[in-house]
Each structure stands twice: as C-alpha cells, then as structure tokens.
C-alpha cells in the first residue's frame with residue numbers, strides 16, 4: 001500500500017488515499033475525484049495527467065523517460081518536480097507520495 005496525499009490546486013484541500021502496489025497514479029487520482037483528464041489514457045500524448053510531486057518524493061521515484069520529459073516540456077504550469085501521473089506505477093518501495101494538482105486545471109474547471 002502507498003499512502004497518497006492529493007493537494008488541490010489552491011493548496012487548501014488535502015485528501016489521503018491508500019493505493020495498492022501496481023496501481024497507476026492517474027487511475028488512483030481519478031478514482032479519488034481529482035480533476036485530471038488523462039485524455040490519452042497513458043500514451044504520453046497529452047500531458048493532461050500532469051501532477052506536481054512533493055520534492056522529497058520526486059527524488060525517490062524512478063526517473064522520467066525522455067518521452068515523458070518531452071511531454072512535460074509542453075505541460076502548462078510544469079515545474080522541476082512535475083510528472084505525468086499515467087507514468088507513475090506504485091511499487092512497494094514507495095510508502096507515501098504527495099502530489100499537487102496543477103493550477104491550470106483549477107482555472108480551466110472554473111472551480
């Protein structure tokens with residue numbers, strides 16, 4: 001199990017979710033009601049599944065592939081600790097993970 005903490009784009013809401021080993025972060029986020037579209041369903045062709053990972057957690061994750069990096073270059077509001085959530089598969093070594101939803105989604109949805 002990995003304890004995932006999602007932080008809303010405005011930083012005000014936190015939600016903890018337990019996810020099993022082998023789960024894809026995008027699926028976990030969508031199941032928790034996070035506003036990530038994931039339009040291309042993990043084909044690395046959209047970047048609408050972009051999340052901002054806590055800096056300490058980011059360092060513990062396997063590195064992004066070059067294709068993922070290229071896609072992140074196009075993602076609105078990307079930061080140095082941005083990742084595509086469809087490319088993050090939870091493994092037993094990841095006990096906890098904190099991610100923030102990027103602001104653009106917050107604005108786009110007019111919430």
Ligand code: FES
Pocket residue numbers: 026037038039040041042043044045046047048049050071084085086087
């Ligand atoms: S779902 Fe499209 S890049 Fe992740």
